Amino acid sequence: xxxxxxxxxxxxxxxELATKTKIFCxxxxxxxxEPNTQICPVCTGMPGSLPVLNRQVLEYAIAVGLATDCxxxxxxxxxxxxYFYPDNPQxxxxxxxxxxxxxxxxxxxxxxxxxxxxxxxxxxxxxxDAGKLIHDEWGDCSLVDYNRSGVPLIEIVSEPDMRSAEEVxxxxxxLRLIIQYLGASDCKLQEGSMRADxxxxxxxxxxxxxxxxxxxxxxxxxxxxxxxIEGETERQIDLLESGEKVIQExxxxxxxxxxxxxxxxxxxxxxxxxFPDPDLVPIAVSDEMLEEIRAKQPEFRTEKRKRxxxxxxxxxxxxxxxTASKYMADLFEAAAAICGQPKKVSNWLMGETLxxxxxxxxxxxDLRFSPENLAKLITLTDxxxxxxxxxxxxxxxxxxxxxxxxxxxxxxxxxNVNDEGxxxxxxxxxxxxxxxxxxxxxxxxxxxxGFLVGQTxxxxxxxxxxAAVNRMLKELL
Amino acid sequence: xxxxxSDETIDYVGILAKLELSGEEREQAxxxxxxxxxxxxxxxxLDTADVEPMSHVFPVQNVFRGxxxxxxxxxxxxxxxxxxxKDGMFVVPxxxx
Numbered sequence: 001x002x003x004x005x006x007x008x009x010x011x012x013x014x015x016e017l018a019t020k021t022k023i024f025c026x027x028x029x030x031x032x033x034e035p036n037t038q039i040c041p042v043c044t045g046m047p048g049s050l051p052v053l054n055r056q057v058l059e060y061a062i063a064v065g066l067a068t069d070c071x072x073x074x075x076x077x078x079x080x081x082x083y084f085y086p087d088n089p090q091x092x093x094x095x096x097x098x099x100x101x102x103x104x105x106x107x108x109x110x111x112x113x114x115x116x117x118x119x120x121x122x123x124x125x126x127x128x129d130a131g132k133l134i135h136d137e138w139g140d141c142s143l144v145d146y147n148r149s150g151v152p153l154i155e156i157v158s159e160p161d162m163r164s165a166e167e168v169x170x171x172x173x174x175l176r177l178i179i180q181y182l183g184a185s186d187c188k189l190q191e192g193s194m195r196a197d198x199x200x201x202x203x204x205x206x207x208x209x210x211x212x213x214x215x216x217x218x219x220x221x222x223x224x225x226x227x228x229i230e231g232e233t234e235r236q237i238d239l240l241e242s243g244e245k246v247i248q249e250x251x252x253x254x255x256x257x258x259x260x261x262x263x264x265x266x267x268x269x270x271x272x273x274x275f276p277d278p279d280l281v282p283i284a285v286s287d288e289m290l291e292e293i294r295a296k297q298p299e300f301r302t303e304k305r306k307r308x309x310x311x312x313x314x315x316x317x318x319x320x321x322x323t324a325s326k327y328m329a330d331l332f333e334a335a336a337a338i339c340g341q342p343k344k345v346s347n348w349l350m351g352e353t354l355x356x357x358x359x360x361x362x363x364x365x366d367l368r369f370s371p372e373n374l375a376k377l378i379t380l381t382d383x384x385x386x387x388x389x390x391x392x393x394x395x396x397x398x399x400x401x402x403x404x405x406x407x408x409x410x411x412x413x414x415x416n417v418n419d420e421g422x423x424x425x426x427x428x429x430x431x432x433x434x435x436x437x438x439x440x441x442x443x444x445x446x447x448x449x450g451f452l453v454g455q456t457x458x459x460x461x462x463x464x465x466x467a468a469v470n471r472m473l474k475e476l477l
Numbered sequence: 478x479x480x481x482x483s484d485e486t487i488d489y490v491g492i493l494a495k496l497e498l499s500g501e502e503r504e505q506a507x508x509x510x511x512x513x514x515x516x517x518x519x520x521x522x523l524d525t526a527d528v529e530p531m532s533h534v535f536p537v538q539n540v541f542r543g544x545x546x547x548x549x550x551x552x553x554x555x556x557x558x559x560x561x562x563k564d565g566m567f568v569v570p571x572x573x574x
Contacts, residue, residue: 026547037550055541086569143566
């Protein structure tokens with residue numbers, strides 16, 4: 001009988017924090033600046049420079065720890081992790097090994113069978129990001145941009161509690177949502193503000209010991225993570241089945257090829273010779289500091305769901321979708337507050353917004369239209385200034401480029417013709433041109449009026465309020 | 478000397494520290510390291526059971542800065558420290574993807 005295996009997975013998740021400045025110096029962290037225009041002696045590792053911890057980094061790290069049920073260390077410090085690579089100008093990365101800021105936490109995830117499972121968090125520590133290496137196509141050299149060097153990261157290390165790609169994705173989605181709700185990061189995998197390394201081993205079901213694990217890097221989408229987990233599971237089982245051994249190593253996932261390969265052992269010299277960083281003084285977390293951060297914790301999804309139900313009276317299904325993204329929830333609340341029509345805001349989000357997001361493969365975080373403009377669109381429709389099909393056209397322009405609906409309607413001449421005289425004239429013409437439908441209607445076929453409404457709308461190039469057309473038709477018939 | 482550093486150990490330390498040692502330097506380093514370890518062993522003779530581990534030499538805690546941008550563009554000044562530069566970036570030996 002074939003042996004049955006199970007996959008054992010633990011994750012190391014790096015999250016870039018949304019601070020304005022770097023972790024140890026006053027350089028900006030703004031994305032997309034010209035190379036090396038956001039650097040200083042500290043983040044380029046100049047001798048004699050002195051790093052000083054950004055307090056906001058500590059607060060975000062503690063906030064994430066509190067939200068993931070961690071114990072917050074009352075005494076923490078930084079250590080140096082030594083390695084030589086040109087993206088790391090100091091030849092060491094400032095990180096935390098001995099006394100990390102958070103330990104022993106966990107989050108709950110939904111499993112495929114509808115149950116709930118806890119994924120343990122071993123620790124969360126603070127550290128600095130490295131610079132970016134650019135390969136020079138023309139010369140026999142590489143180029144370094146240190147703008148990212150010193151950008152604050154937290155690394156969230158899970159316990160090896162996950163058993164499938166689905167559980168890994170559920171865990172990552174849960175972490176992402178918590179961190180986005182905290183405003184501690186935007187957690188975009190594609191842009192690298194959230195990065196996950198997958199530690200994976202396989203073992204025969206029923207075995208107590210873990211198998212030898214590998215670590216996989218370069219996973220920048222949920223899909224890539226799923227595929228990499230499936231690929232690596234298969235590779236390790238094949239090795240074991242053919243009597244070979246899994247080697248503990250770091251592997252790089254090539255998503256285009258759908259396979260991983262071992263990174264050169266030099267890159268992977270796992271002897272970091274950590275030692276305490278003498279430039280940075282220890283951190284003592286007081287009761288007051290902890291209370292202050294606890295008091296600032298935002299409303300998380302569970303509380304938001306409850307409040308939406310009580311306050312807005314929108315369907316549970318809508319609440320689920322809207323609160324699944326902090327960005328969407330903020331957009332909803334802001335637009336509802338401006339126009340006072342939560343149900344209509346929800347309808348636009350659940351209908352056209354989701355449809356276009358799916359069609360154009362856009363994430364909630366990348367939506368361009370402002371809550372102000374969505375509120376304006378709803379107000380324009382309510383006032384009968386534009387009809388619903390025009391509203392959809394306007395919405396598409398908002399979705400594309402955050403068009404201002406008032407200006408857009410004005411410029412494109414999309415306003416309903418509210419001129420009684422003009423409407424009456426068109427309706428009269430339509431009645432005269434469609435004797436058959438008129439006869440049908442008069443003969444008791446209520447539905448025939450629909451055709452006449454359609455003809456009138458067409459004659460008015462869509463710029464009429466269908467309700468007004470309907471009224472006028474009934475009056476004249 | 479109680480601690481003898483093997484050739485393998487000194488070669489490994491050399492790799493980690495990116496050092497290339499001549500035959501003579503290598504023997505000297507082996508002997509120096511052995512003596513350092515002897516000294517650490519000596520410290521180990523002390524009874525430290527009731528001593529709190531020291532994590533920093535200064536009795537100072539909680540030195541923070543606010544999250545405020547204080548540095549501007551210093552690219553030219555910082556690139557001036559580099560042996561070679563190109564397109565506003567530091568030139569380094571070729572690294573592999």
